[in-house]
Amino acid sequence: MDTLGLTEEELFAAARAVAPGDERRRFLDRTCLGEPALRAGVEALLAAADRAERFFAEGGAELEGLKAEVPGLRTIPEAPGTRIGRYRLIEQLGEGGCGAVFLAEQEEPVKRPVALKIIRLGMETRSVIARFEVERQALAMMDHPNIARVFDAGATELGLPYFVMELVRGTRITDYCDRNGLGVRERLELFVHVCHAIQHAHQKGVIHRDIKPSNIIVELHDGAPVPKVIDFGIAKATTAPLLNGASTTAHAQLIGTPTYMSPEQVELDRIDIDTRSDIYSLGVLLYELLTGFTPFDPGRLAECGFDELRRVLREEEPPRPSARIAGPPGDVLARAAERRRTEPDRLLALLRGDLDWIVMKSLEKDRRRRYETANGLAMDIQRHLNFEPVIARPPSWLYQFQKLVRRNRVVFAAGGAVAAALVIDMGTSTWLFLREREARQRAHAAEIQQARLREEAELRERITQAALLVNREQFADADELLRGVTFAAPTVEGAAVLRSLGEWHALHGRHREACERFERLLQTDELDGWDVATLDALRLGPELIAAGETVRYTRFRQGLIARYARTPSLGTDRVLKISLLVPLDETTARGLAPIADLTKRQIAESDHNQDSFVSAWRSLSVCLWEFRSGNAPAAIEWGRRCLAYPDFNAPRMAAAHAVVALALKQLGRHDEAARDHGKARELVAGRLRGRMDRGTPVQGFWFDWALAQLLFQEASATIEPAGG
């Protein structure tokens, strides 16, 4: 061959037209039969092709940079004083891979300083500006203290697109936090502002698409840090739509860092990007603020080629933030702690649990499992800062199983092939029939799928709005918005809204309404495995009793027992407690006995771990169990034990005193009963004097109070009969 191997070249061209993965492998199996050397050559070329795209795109960007340095070839007029449209360049502020930012002065209609960004990606200027124009109205509607406004876009005299923005002078958020040694809490507080800015944009219909530290600048206003999100609308304008699969533009656009991109952003059909893509990028940013690292190594993502990049973002599970800094080498943790003005152990303890799960929830591969909105993410962080339970939590077993299936799709597909072989044995006519039926089913499934997607989109919108209303404490409006809405797919945010609405009704004494919301909440919990359900059961139980719904309460209690009798969980003592609000019948007692035993064993565990907070709550459950089982002396003993744990918690102590009082009364020890009852009354009265709100784990949540209140009323009815 006089030129490059012709066959290799032809094969390369043909294989490129076949989708990568199994299909392409099969194609090469067929075409390279018996020619392993040829195949190896073609495969090496194909493997090189992806990385070559990036390499050439970067090489091309380099050439543009070189042009700017050669006098006479300069494509950006850098000289101060140069006029671009109605702006005059004053000085260059920065230079990136794809353009340069200038301090400029707008001359009319008002004189003001602005930031002017010139893009030199070698993109077609007119379509960049056209895409910007599409979003211009939405951009104009954005008005938020944490968003830098985008004023204008146009083409320079030399034909390069430029954008004009509110001038923000400050430090990128990660640098600001590190240089000022901000602690975890301060970082979270800054980050919450960023979430609110993104939420505002989302509500105006604008997706940022390029959230990363260099696009979030911290400015100081009277010494207070104010994060500003810049570059809204620019990523979209400079992203060409992909029409024919993997064209070169797909790679050229990835010149920037893919570190902050969501899995769906690197898919070939990137038409379907929604607000949840920004949630993912926020998750990466939060990860970095907490640990100093991004979930995946940026160098690796930049060099690994497009197919591999997609695979990593779609399949690889990054380490949890705490695991990332706990891992070797050892000085990583020490340095991360120092930058956050804390001790290594303390930092790890801070990240483990809530913050780990909040971050991982934002980074879910499947966007349906991320926070529905930026607001949802912000609210969860706020909950964490307020020491309230967060929505994010470890993935349920069901979810993990689904992931296993997803990872092993090849194996499942092989199972399918065996099935197909059997079908062929059944004879062609059967096969044709099955195929026809399958086609019909597939068409039908596609229709259903589309309808579902539309519904989901609408529902998500409603959930987001309701969440926003709840956040502004406009509960009545939120309640109206979700009236009668049930969720068919797991939605943590939807659950959070229902929880808030139920609590709102409960705190206003509208018990029936509260029950209805909580019942829907528990149904929603069930869609997602049962991890949170026990906590939510604590909400529904007392409300059912308060609403006088004894029949529904019995059914609810039976459901709980059926589910929890055998599996120990963090919620075991909650199930026990919430099933004992009213006296026991025999069946219920039998069902609860194993749960009570589990709880006793768990007390030994939490005692061993010196987790007195948990031990105290568990002891209360056992105390109540012994009392309802007719074992008054044991109830008294457990009640005293509960009260002996060191941490103060008013509702738990009120409940313990009430149950102990009831048990003492049963044994005829009236004076002692009156003393414990009196203590319960003091605690309950203290609560009534305070503001009625949701509470915290330390003061006690309202639902803990609801339980205490019920038990106190029962004790009062027994110890001070009417008129007594």
Added chain:
Amino acid sequence: MAEITRLLQAAGPDAAVAAEELLPLVYEELRRHAARRMARERPGQTLQPTALVHEAWLRLFAPGDRPWRNRAHFFAAAAEAMRRILIEHARRKARRRHGGDCVRVDGEALDRLAAPADEKALLIEDALQRLERRDPEKGRVVLLKFYGGYSNSEVAECLGVAERTVERHWAFAKAWLFREIESRG
């Protein structure tokens, strides 16, 4: 413009050399010209500014004065000129960065793919010279695409081949060059 005309006349038949000397001089002027044209252009046309610059160059001189044999010849010569100017500049920068004219091999040779800024173009250039020796036709495609910045249809017109062929050559050449660069790293 008078100076440019003089240079052009003095250049005589050696077109590529003339372009190398001329291009920096007239580039700015041409881009302005192109931008004015783009502003008047009807929507739907998608010429890149660089291509327009070169078109403008063609229009700048009356047919009699034009030292180029034809449009295609000019496109190739302009790209070649751009290539020489930029690569020369990049090499100077690389020499400065690496400390004088000595070539340092330690470390750097280990990871050429993570070459420092401005040196990817140099790696591509070296590999391109090898490609040009083995397959001149693909070499020309790379020249026009990479240094000239032309669209596939412009390159097709310039080389007198189908657009599809340009697309195929360009894709193959990139993979081949990259493999070449990688294997020498």
